[in-house]
Amino acid sequence: MSNNTSSVTLEQLASLCKRRGFIFQSSEIYGGINGFWDYGPLGVELKRNIKDAWWQDTVQRRDDVVGLDASIIMHPRVWEASGHLEGFSDPMVDCKTCKGRFRADQLETTACPQKPSKKVGACGGDLTEPRQFNLMFKTFVGPVQDDSSVAYLRPETAQGIFAQFDNVLSVSRQKVPFGIAQIGKAFRNEINPRNYTFRSREFEQMELEFFIPPGTDAEWHEYWVKERLAWYSRIGLAQEHLDKYVYGKDELAHYASACVDIMYQFPFGLQELEGIAARGDFDLSRHSEYSGKKLEYYNQETNERFIPHVVEPSAGVDRIALAVLCEAYRMEWIPKEGTDGDIREAEPGEKLPAGYEERTVLRFEPIIAPIKAAVFPLLKNRPELVDTAKGLYRDLQRRWPVFYDQGGAIGRRYRRQDEAGTPFGITVDFQTLEDQTVTWRERDSMQQIRVPIAEVADRLMDALA
Amino acid sequence: MSNNTSSVTLEQLASLCKRRGFIFQSSEIYGGINGFWDYGPLGVELKRNIKDAWWQDTVQRRDDVVGLDASIIMHPRVWEASGHLEGFSDPMVDCKTCKGRFRADQLETTACPQKPSKKVGACGGDLTEPRQFNLMFKTFVGPVQDDSSVAYLRPETAQGIFAQFDNVLSVSRQKVPFGIAQIGKAFRNEINPRNYTFRSREFEQMELEFFIPPGTDAEWHEYWVKERLAWYSRIGLAQEHLDKYVYGKDELAHYASACVDIMYQFPFGLQELEGIAARGDFDLSRHSEYSGKKLEYYNQETNERFIPHVVEPSAGVDRIALAVLCEAYRMEWIPKEGTDGDIREAEPGEKLPAGYEERTVLRFEPIIAPIKAAVFPLLKNRPELVDTAKGLYRDLQRRWPVFYDQGGAIGRRYRRQDEAGTPFGITVDFQTLEDQTVTWRERDSMQQIRVPIAEVADRLMDALA
Numbered sequence: 001m002s003n004n005t006s007s008v009t010l011e012q013l014a015s016l017c018k019r020r021g022f023i024f025q026s027s028e029i030y031g032g033i034n035g036f037w038d039y040g041p042l043g044v045e046l047k048r049n050i051k052d053a054w055w056q057d058t059v060q061r062r063d064d065v066v067g068l069d070a071s072i073i074m075h076p077r078v079w080e081a082s083g084h085l086e087g088f089s090d091p092m093v094d095c096k097t098c099k100g101r102f103r104a105d106q107l108e109t110t111a112c113p114q115k116p117s118k119k120v121g122a123c124g125g126d127l128t129e130p131r132q133f134n135l136m137f138k139t140f141v142g143p144v145q146d147d148s149s150v151a152y153l154r155p156e157t158a159q160g161i162f163a164q165f166d167n168v169l170s171v172s173r174q175k176v177p178f179g180i181a182q183i184g185k186a187f188r189n190e191i192n193p194r195n196y197t198f199r200s201r202e203f204e205q206m207e208l209e210f211f212i213p214p215g216t217d218a219e220w221h222e223y224w225v226k227e228r229l230a231w232y233s234r235i236g237l238a239q240e241h242l243d244k245y246v247y248g249k250d251e252l253a254h255y256a257s258a259c260v261d262i263m264y265q266f267p268f269g270l271q272e273l274e275g276i277a278a279r280g281d282f283d284l285s286r287h288s289e290y291s292g293k294k295l296e297y298y299n300q301e302t303n304e305r306f307i308p309h310v311v312e313p314s315a316g317v318d319r320i321a322l323a324v325l326c327e328a329y330r331m332e333w334i335p336k337e338g339t340d341g342d343i344r345e346a347e348p349g350e351k352l353p354a355g356y357e358e359r360t361v362l363r364f365e366p367i368i369a370p371i372k373a374a375v376f377p378l379l380k381n382r383p384e385l386v387d388t389a390k391g392l393y394r395d396l397q398r399r400w401p402v403f404y405d406q407g408g409a410i411g412r413r414y415r416r417q418d419e420a421g422t423p424f425g426i427t428v429d430f431q432t433l434e435d436q437t438v439t440w441r442e443r444d445s446m447q448q449i450r451v452p453i454a455e456v457a458d459r460l461m462d463a464l465a
Numbered sequence: 466m467s468n469n470t471s472s473v474t475l476e477q478l479a480s481l482c483k484r485r486g487f488i489f490q491s492s493e494i495y496g497g498i499n500g501f502w503d504y505g506p507l508g509v510e511l512k513r514n515i516k517d518a519w520w521q522d523t524v525q526r527r528d529d530v531v532g533l534d535a536s537i538i539m540h541p542r543v544w545e546a547s548g549h550l551e552g553f554s555d556p557m558v559d560c561k562t563c564k565g566r567f568r569a570d571q572l573e574t575t576a577c578p579q580k581p582s583k584k585v586g587a588c589g590g591d592l593t594e595p596r597q598f599n600l601m602f603k604t605f606v607g608p609v610q611d612d613s614s615v616a617y618l619r620p621e622t623a624q625g626i627f628a629q630f631d632n633v634l635s636v637s638r639q640k641v642p643f644g645i646a647q648i649g650k651a652f653r654n655e656i657n658p659r660n661y662t663f664r665s666r667e668f669e670q671m672e673l674e675f676f677i678p679p680g681t682d683a684e685w686h687e688y689w690v691k692e693r694l695a696w697y698s699r700i701g702l703a704q705e706h707l708d709k710y711v712y713g714k715d716e717l718a719h720y721a722s723a724c725v726d727i728m729y730q731f732p733f734g735l736q737e738l739e740g741i742a743a744r745g746d747f748d749l750s751r752h753s754e755y756s757g758k759k760l761e762y763y764n765q766e767t768n769e770r771f772i773p774h775v776v777e778p779s780a781g782v783d784r785i786a787l788a789v790l791c792e793a794y795r796m797e798w799i800p801k802e803g804t805d806g807d808i809r810e811a812e813p814g815e816k817l818p819a820g821y822e823e824r825t826v827l828r829f830e831p832i833i834a835p836i837k838a839a840v841f842p843l844l845k846n847r848p849e850l851v852d853t854a855k856g857l858y859r860d861l862q863r864r865w866p867v868f869y870d871q872g873g874a875i876g877r878r879y880r881r882q883d884e885a886g887t888p889f890g891i892t893v894d895f896q897t898l899e900d901q902t903v904t905w906r907e908r909d910s911m912q913q914i915r916v917p918i919a920e921v922a923d924r925l926m927d928a929l930a
Binding site: 033034040061066073092137138140153160172397401404 | 483484485486489491492493494495496497498499500501503504505506507508509510512513520524525526528531532533534535536538539540542543557566598603604605606607608609610616618625628629631632633636637650652654656666667752755756758760862865866869930
């Protein structure tokens with residue numbers, strides 16, 4: 001796989017995302033809050049589509065996976081059993097002079113708040129010994145705020161699945177191997193949120209715990225790595241921008257037999273989208289130990305009783321949304337209307353050739369695109385065009401998110417939809433009134449063909465299958 | 466509207482919900498955590514369907530509403546501006562003897578923890594003066610836990626919309642009147658969670674803020690009350706189990722001009738599903754004041770600049786899920802196979818008539834049902850039946866959540882799907898092999914008709930439109 005860096009910078013992307021309503025800084029009118037992000041009108045649809053595609057492929061279209069939606073706040077014993085209370089922490093030091101708090105393992109690259117050009121401690125301050133800082137957000141449940149009422153915002157959705165393993169097993173009539181899938185928010189009090197939405201403090205996960213017979217760990221791990229890599233192609237990430245990071249034996253947690261990260265070539269480097277770990281029976285065993293409840297599977301055919309092992313593909317929705325945006329973003333030179341020529345990717349520093357104009361386009365896969373099609377009357381002051389266009393729009397709107405736009409030159413309207421990543425533009429023009437066909441324009445190729453108006457919905461359905 | 470109480474008790478419903486995997490107690494293996502609930506394999510699909518139906522009707526199929534997905538943790542100034550920091554609280558008293566903490570406004574009905582048959586204070590303890598207890602869950606963001614890092618879990622999603630009003634307005638090309646819609650989790654540290662999932666500490670909201678020109682409040686409020694009432698019919702709540710509670714002038718918040726609660730006849734009484742409030746310009750004005758940012762709308766046609774007023778339909782997903790379950794639940798007497806007779810609702814105390822058997826059924830609307838159809842081969846040991854049934858199942862599974870079941874007598878398989886609320890059962894039998902038709906059984910009427918196998922998908926699509 002190649003190491004090509006994406007041509008978009010994070011600044012370009014963040015600017016488009018704000019301007020077109022994909023992503024806003026949380027609480028921006030109050031100066032923002034570090035590590036929290038909001039999704040605007042286009043962003044919320046993009047994220048919905050990613051989650052729906054995952055749910056469809058991971059739950060609905062499989063016979064061996066069922067869903068779950070567990071609460072964000074759970075009994076605190078869950079985090080004792082999982083090991084998060086003890087071990088989910090970063091080492092921190094305090095500066096005795098400026099009272100700043102810093103990650104002990106990042107001191108070499110962290111600036112002193114008093115003298116930003118120098119390293120931590122440049123204010124003359126001594127640093128304390130490193131102490132462990134737990135990354136779970138803490139809160140209190142009930143009217144009394146003391147040790148007995150402490151609870152945590154889950155730092156991952158996975159533990160909700162393990163805690164409900166027995167209930168789900170007993171209601172779902174599933175047999176091992178089978179999986180439980182969940183989508184939901186998780187929270188980590190990161191010391192240093194960074195890279196736009198990539199490392200934030202509030203984020204959404206899509207996690208699958210796939211329970212298997214002990215001893216089949218290696219084959220099922222391999223199966224899920226392959227499945228998940230293929231899935232990223234389905235939502236439009238190019239294989240050459242994806243990579244695998246295979247953990248060495250010395251990098252694995254003591255209970256894990258294998259772990260592979262699926263990496264994406266972001267503008268800020270090759271970074272993790274999803275981790276796929278073979279975790280053995282660690283989680284179920286620990287919850288069994290801490291709860292005193294047996295968390296086992298009984299195989300009726302072989303008369304065996306065992307604690308299933310688990311393979312866990314764990315993906316971040318926000319990271320996938322960011323990867324999809326990076327992948328889709330293009331600055332292109334396109335031939336002006338009425339001019340011949342090919343679409344070219346704009347080269348930094350090169351001058352716009354004669355007869356060309358620039359466009360920004362988001363080349364989303366249709367299933368991921370926030371808006372599936374835009375419908376235009378060629379002219380807004382011709383009622384027969386407007387009525388036909390609106391009729392088609394209403395019809396499509398029953399089934400998909402579509403957009404109607406009658407304002408401005410048709411070329412400008414196409415450009416606006418290119419920037420929103422809308423894959424198809426459908427224009428009602430004078431020929432429509434004669435032969436009941438419309439212009440069907442494809443965003444990526446900019447090719448225009450005539451399509452009978454009666455076939456538009458089927459064509460769209462095929463593109464979204 | 467009638468005041469008929471639903472025939473199901475909360476205990477019956479909770480038992481079915483646990484047994485069939487709709488709802489589990491959160492962290493059950495650790496003894497549970499009061500006020501938190503998990504949704505199992507059927508429950509998560511039910512909730513998804515409710516949310517999707519709302520999003521489709523409120524956002525996708527309207528031209529004047531766009532979506533948003535704001536973070537749960539926001540800048541704490543948001544809650545100063547909204548008034549939640551100061552005013553979102555219950556009065557509490559402490560018992561000086563037993564140290565219990567109780568709601569001051571519920572002392573008459575609260576038992577003393579020491580002497581449960583008596584009222585609070587029966588342990589001989591004096592009670593403190595009432596103090597205000599804020600219902601927002603508090604946490605700390607960043608490495609230091611002090612006043613400067615306090616943040617809150619949002620007690621409603623609405624404020625995220627107000628805080629992003631200006632960004633959304635500028636990217637969406639919407640004109641007032643228009644709305645911003647959001648679905649997401651919210652948290653309230655209720656002193657006394659109760660009535661199963663009805664009043665819980667973690668819950669999901671579907672909120673719309675519909676921004677309007679000042680002076681149009683009454684008509685838009687009326688419009689949304691009507692729209693929202695009609696929506697509840699669409700998802701299957703009978704009009705006779707719904708009611709409106711119209712707030713008197715003296716019950717309204719000082720900034721509100723109208724408020725109507727949509728109520729549902731739960732087993733525990735008539736209770737709120739959704740509140741629809743005309744909130745004037747209170748929220749935008751406060752955020753403008755606290756942030757120093759103008760939150761206005763400029764009407765280009767009239768050259769007017771104003772702070773929009775807002776009408777807010779605010780619904781609870783968990784409450785709606787609970788209402789839908791109560792509405793759908795029936796204990797019925799049905800004629801045994803090969804016997805004539807009508808389906809009757811089981812009367813408490815009455816004896817099962819001869820020739821009848823009992824069934825539990827969830828009469829969900831098809832769009833809300835977790836599983837849309839179940840496919841059965843009549844016999845599992847006849848490969849030609851199994852192959853045809855599996856082929857049909859695979860075909861339907863591409864598009865909808867469907868279920869395949871070949872185990873046990875066909876009547877038993879129907880019964881299991883009745884209990885899960887699956888609206889259609891499709892059986893491949895010997896006639897299928899001759900004429901390519903299947904038995905299409907409707908859950909509610911139990912009527913069975915022959916349908917060509919090639920028409921099954923279209924029939925299902927029509928039922929879900």
